[in-house]
Amino acid sequence: MWLLPVLFLPVVQGSSVLVAVPNAVSGPARGSLTVQCRYEPGWETYSKWWCREVESSKCYILVQTNGSEQEVKDDRVSIKDDQKLRTFTVTMEELRWDDADTYWCGIERSGPNPAAKVKVTVDPVTVQCHYGPGWEPYVKSWCPDADLNNCAILVLTTGSRLRKNELSINQKKHTFSMAIWGE
Incomplete structure (x- = not known):
């Protein structure tokens, strides 16, 4: 899997720019889960990403859009942006117990990246x-x-x-x- 480390501090958290729905999600082992990240008008053509937190200020990007609505898939994770609904959807498949962790959905821009924290758990x-x-x-x-x-x-x-x-x-x-x- 291609991983890109990203330093995401400072991050615009808790703002209305980007919200994860839900902000805590679980899925069955070997199953899948989906998270929707909703954003405000004006962010449609920006690149969106999904990353896994490795430290309090570091995150590894697992998948990232190129600013279009085309779905991007890497290994067991995919991301697709619906710019009309201003929502991008992240799907994690073939869940394993070690997928349980803190993840972030975010929007790439110069300066602080808007991001929303998501807690992922895996059920037996x-x-x-x-x-x-x-x-x-x-x-x-x-x-x-x-x-x-x-x-x-x-x-x-x-x-x-x-x-x-x-x-x-x-x-x-x-x-x-x-x-x-x-x-």
């Missing part, structure tokens, strides 16, 4: 497994690989006791569920 996906009657006392495990002979077990239970990660067992319904985080 819950998988439920069913087993037949009589299997209650046996060990249950979760293996993400189709080849059970070469499987790295992520979760292992002894009866109804949890040994690793988040797992719930319902012996009456013959199920066990596990929360899976993105890779």
Whole structure:
């Protein structure tokens, strides 16, 4: 992924020039999320960007428009500006747990860049497994690989006791569920 470090202090924060909707967003692991950044009239032809904060005054630009309405995509992130609605949309796909962080949507100009802070979180996906009657006392495990002979077990239970990660067992319904985080 192409990353461009950008020093974004001073930044015009909390002004009405640019607002992220919502300013906190979450999406499921391996899923996607979308953020809309709305701006005031007069900013239509400026370049828009989406960056990931690395320090309080540094941000790495992940995607950036060239001032047009053409969509720009790099790796798992895309940005598209709708100049008539004065909104640019950022989409993050194939979310992983380490995507959770502070991001900024901004407008490129000389001097302070208008920017809006967005907190991104990634939710786990819950998988439920069913087993037949009589299997209650046996060990249950979760293996993400189709080849059970070469499987790295992520979760292992002894009866109804949890040994690793988040797992719930319902012996009456013959199920066990596990929360899976993105890779």
